[in-house]
Amino acid sequence: MKTMGVVALGSIVALTLAGCARGGDAGNGDDTGGESAPAASPGITDDAITLGVTTPLSGATAGPGNCTVAGLVAYFGQAGPIEFGDGKTREVKVEAFDDAYDPQKALSNFQQNQANVFAFTAGLGTPTNRAYREAAIEEEVPQALVMTGDPLFSDRDESPWQLGFVPIYQNEGAAFGELLAESGEDHKVAILFQNDDYGKGYVEGFKEAIEGASNIEVVKELSYEATDTSVDAQLTELSASGADVFFNAMSITPLAIASIEKARELSWTPSWFLPSNTSSPGAILTPAAANPEDGFYSVSFAKAPQSPAFAEDEDVKGFLAALEEFSGDYTTKPDFPHCMWSYMVGATLEKTFKSMTEPTRENFMESLTDISGFTAPLMLEGTSIDTTQEGQPAVAAVVVQRFNGKGYENADTFE
Structure with a gap:
């Protein structure tokens, strides 16, 4: 203590x-x-x-x-x-x-x-x-x-x-879904979610927001357990889905970093949607060498000290x-x-x-x-x-x- x-x-x-x-x-x-x-x-x-x-x-x-x-x-x-x-x-x-x-x-x-x-x-x-x-x-x-x-x-x-x-997780997921649906472009989405109320809540909100949006298709959906030490198998399967957007409803920091690294190893370059608590530039994106040109999206309600806009x-x-x-x-x-x-x-x-x-x-x-x-x-x-x-x-x-x-x-x- x-x-x-x-x-x-x-x-x-x-x-x-x-x-x-x-x-x-x-x-x-x-x-x-x-x-x-x-x-x-x-x-x-x-x-x-x-x-x-x-x-x-x-x-x-x-x-x-x-x-x-x-x-x-x-x-x-x-x-x-x-x-x-x-x-x-x-x-x-x-x-x-x-x-x-x-x-x-x-x-x-x-x-x-x-x-x-x-x-x-x-x-x-x-x-x-x-x-x-x-x-x-x-x-x-x-x-x-x-x-x-x-x-x-x-x-x-x-x-x-x-x-x-x-x-609530549904609100975050819905914000992603609304942004994607409003793009007007056709997108294929792959989903990886934590197999608990956390992950399921994100997916629920996302799916409700894209319901009726003919330009969005969920082509593959897999889960993982919070106690897992690797999600390489899931990333390999998801990368083969043809998805250009990856919705990664994950709360475990090491797995979030590993996901970005594995996608790069597989030459899979989708746009990413990340939950607010696993989207840190300093703790996750930079250590994983995330390429901003791929498009990494998250949601926030707090000013980020790392951002030059708030220097x-x-x-x-x-x-x-x-x-x-x-x-x-x-x-x-x-x-x-x-x-x-x-x-x-x-x-x-x-x-x-x-x-x-x-x-x-x-x-x-x-x-x-x-x-x-x-x-x-x-x-x-x-x-x-x-x-x-x-x-x-x-x-x-x-x-x-x-x-x-x-x-x-x-x-x-x-x-």
Whole structure:
């Protein structure tokens, strides 16, 4: 377990856990008019609030996993103590637990630490977040702004204790499909998808968007398991399909790099559609020697520090400075978009905290789900935070972009 206490001005405030059970007496309620204020939930006192993150800090997805903590730590390190809506100023502490992208470890992390943290947030992964979802509902522990596009986490009728942060996978897939269908040109598409809700969600959105588009034909569709160490056989079969577009719904960084390298070995040069979390120029495209002339497309809602277009952007400069100063235990290199996403999560949480009038998990969720039109730092033009939409995560809109050899630029048309 890595633990980062985000402390302003070098002062360390000891954390006193508020009660060991839901609704336990924390001893910090005020007596107003003869009525006691609601007892504080676990993980919050008058001086501090503790957030938990279960995420892959080791293994094949450690790169983006560490970023889910780094941006959060950077944001609260930069922000310092925050004045909540109840008038109390609190230090925000972040505790990170390694689950290595293993659902059983994620569940264990929750079970061992749910009594000590106020809410779980920012953690990466559909299978890992799903692993402790039912337990979080039963224990009434917020699972807020987590890094999964699984629509289950945005179903308010199903549970008031969850909310996803990133766009649902169907939205990303649909953005690709719409761009392709609107090209007006005939295209043959090969699909490789991760055989779980992540991969299937992307494909579902893509297919719905091209339904009725006579210029688009899916000529081959294969799957792989998240535990696979190679997809060479699938790439070989897909390359023989005659497809000029490759929709690669993949979440595993080493396999994404290997896919690009294998396609080059096979002399297959399709245009690529990549999910937002496996499209990093620095961590995937450049190491794989991706040729921008082939056409590599992805979607985003965050400014990419690697892009020359944002070299002088004030948001980006502030983010990079905060990452360098506060996030050394995780990463100071924003090679994955999750670094930027978790920084935005921090800003969204701060806005939530400032609206909280009671130190309870219930009031936290009420405040969190009442945000609309909020432009968090690093957000691209045309995107914003809106937590009020039933069936949608905090971010619903994305912008399709094309890799230009250094970073991404907006792609209004498919070329």
